[in-house]
Amino acid sequence: MTAQAPAATPNLDRGIIGNAGLAALIDDQGGLDWMCAPRMDGDPVFCGLLGAGEGEGDGDGCWRFRLSGQRDSSQSYQRNTAVLETILTDDEGNRARIIDFAPRFVMAGRIFRGHSVVRIVEPLSGTPRLTVSLRPRFDYGLQRPEVTRGTNHVRYVLGPQLMRLTTDAPVEYVLSETPFLLEHPLAFILGPDESLSDHPMAIARRFLRDTRRYWLDWVRSLALPADFQEVVIRAAITLKLCSNEETGAIVAALTTSIPEYGASGRTWDYRCCWLRDSYFTVQALNSLNATRTMENYLVYVSNLAAGSESGYMQPLFGLGLERSLDEHIVPGLPGYRGLGPVRRGNAAWTQVQNDGYGSVILAAIQCFFDERLPDMGDEGLFRRLERLGAEAEARWNQPDAGLWEFRTRAEIHTHSALMCWAACDRLARIARKLGLTPDEARWRASAERIRSAILEQGWNHDRGCFVATFGGDEVDASLLLMAQTGFIAAEDPRFLATVAACEADLRFGNHLYRYRRPDDFGAPETAFTACTFWLIDALVRTGRGDEARGIFDDILSRRNHLGLLSEGVHVESGELWGNFPQTYSMVGLINTAMALSRRWEDVL
Structure with a gap:
């Protein structure tokens, strides 16, 4: 293999491509160095983000295009697309x-989201x-694949799965990494081990046209604010790419084990x-009118609820x-910047975290009230959610991991109790909407009981x-x-005092x-970006909008x-750390x- 120039210190200057079934990270030089298969939480067939395979040189676990004498690069998304x-x-x-x-478009009345990556390389001047x-790995970086070639394709045996690269480039040059003129x-096209129905470029151009059309139409349907539209569009597309449309699940982030900061050991798998x-x-x-993700997610949690007897x-x-x-340390990858350990799985699944019941019900409530939806929530869904409410009733004052x-x-975490209150409060609202008067009374009483306890036991009289x-x-x-x-x-003096205390103790x-x-x-050594957004929300609600805008402008400058x-x-260096992209932050x-x-009226 041809030796490559040493890579710069890894950073999070990366973009994402995907189609709500597959996702890949691409660095600012055009190198694809993170992609899991066959699912977003699967074995990373490109794992260069977390270091080369053990004992191997730079470039393993990556798919790169590089010019001879390359000196510069620039990168952007095509407007309103992925x-x-x-x-x-x-x-x-x-x-x-x-x-x-990654191809995503409407075909034969349904969404086609092929499990493949398409890359077109063309001369500009x-x-x-x-x-x-192109150096994929498997078994979390430990193994190189068997490679066989055909006339216009290369087959990679990646453990139990086969992947095929089909190209109109000279296959010999791809395998030998020989420089050649790009004329x-x-x-x-890298994907399943299947033959294409047409010439690679014809397929790639058609997929590109249809994928662009899909994203442009999807963005056009969003209910955008008057300001910050580019910010919101990019965040919305990114959230869509973090969803697994087949099952309705949504990952917290697309990566595992990027440290919260340095050699902290805080390396977690967020692909769950x-x-x-x-x-x-x-x-x-x-809030942007993209409700299909909610509809798919409700199918996912309905399956979860059906699988839980209690x-x-x-x-x-x-x-x-x-x-x-189950959480395991991965031996074959040194980690981001060599800062391991790299983990697969997350032991938090064994924890008790009592806020989840409220989270599910809050995610579901709109489907009972939004008349635009073709299938609104009914009594059957309400009864399934009641099982979660019963758990919230029983667990709101029990210790948990928070x-x-x-x-x-x-x-006993105040936030967990708060979310149990929210579960009961929203069930009462849903019951009222459905005309279920006895159920409304039952859940309203539970909500009031929990609320009274939080006001008493979650309040510290000495600190105020x-x-x-x-x-x-x-x-x-x-x-x-x-x-x-x-x-x-928001104007309650108790909330105002709590905001002030959070600023005094937590704000940097x-x-x-x-x-x-x-x-x-x-x-902790890094600020949690989601929490900064929560502060902004609290400031806006309490009449400190100008200050909130200043903080928001600062966060916008921290984006890649x-x-x-x-x-x-990291509050001192301003550098991004932690798993990427983080849905909380987006x-x-x-x-x-x-x-x-x-308001739009103030702009037009």
Whole structure:
């Protein structure tokens, strides 16, 4: 294999392509270095983001196009789509363009989302010389595939699955990584081991045309704010790419084990469906009129509820409804910047987190009230949700790991109790809408009982604010959601005092920590971007809109070059850390833009 120039220090300057079934990350040089197959939570066939395979050189686990003498690159999305363009320039001024996408379009009355990646490479000026390097791995970086070639394709045996690259480029040059003149556009289609029905370029161009049309139509249907439209469009597309349309699940992020910061050991697998995170994603997309994700997600959680005899819901599940997601250290990958360990699975599935019941019911409530939906919520769905409400009634005052998923301590978390209150409160509202008067009375009484207890036990009289745990004396960022969930009015002095306490204890400049109390790994070193958005929401609700706008402008400047955010920001360096892209963070962009935007009447 041809040696490559040493890579720059890895960062999160990456774009995403996908189709709500497959997703891939592409760096700012056009290198595809993260893609799992056959599902978004599967074995990464491209794993370069987390380091080359053990004992191997740079470039393993990546798919790169590189110009001889390459000196520069630029990158952008085609407007209002998930089609990514990267332009490469060599030291003689020759230029080439890479067009990357995953096919998604309407075909024969249904959505076609082929499990494939399409890459078109074309000369823009001069006579660039191109090197193609395609080095997939499997078994989490431990194994190289068997490779066989055909006239116009290469077959890769990646453990139990086969993948085929079909191309009109010289196959010999691809396999030997030999530089060659890029004299005309070339198509590369990597997907299942199946023959194409037409010439690779004809397929690639048709898929590109139809995929662009799909995304343009999807964006056109969004109910956008007057301001920050590009911010919201990119965030909405990104959230769509984090959904698994086949099952309705939504991943918290597309990656595993990108550290929360440095050598902290805080490396988690976020390629799972958290009930909590999914609620926030559904809520944000609903606000934009993109309700199909909610409809698909309700099918997913209905299956989860049907599979639970008692009504108990663990906090996270696999994309295919898997309940056992045992956590393992992966030996074959050193980790992002060598900062392991790399993990597969997440032990949080074994935890008790009592906020999930409210999360599911909050995600479902719109389907009972939104007359635009072809299939609105009915009494059958209400009865299924009641099983979750019964768990909330029983668990609201029981110790749990909380939304921050503490691994070595359990307490009665105010936020968990709050979400159990929300479960009962929303069930009462749904029952009223359906005319189920006895059920409304039952759930309203439960909600009032839980609310009274939170007001008493979640309040610290010495500090004069709500606190993170019953009987505790510390705050955490989840308390900022009390007004957003409707538990307490934003102008209530108790909420105002709680906002002030969160700012005093958790705010660092324009960033907010989720908590400051040391946990299993010590004190957190990065601000949790979702929490900063929660602060902005609280500031807007309490009449501090100008200040909220200043913080939002700061966060916008922290996005990568394509408008994407990871889990957190290091408060001193401003660098993005944590799994990427983080749905929590992209949700915050949408919600905040909607809250801070001017009205359309004030713009037109």
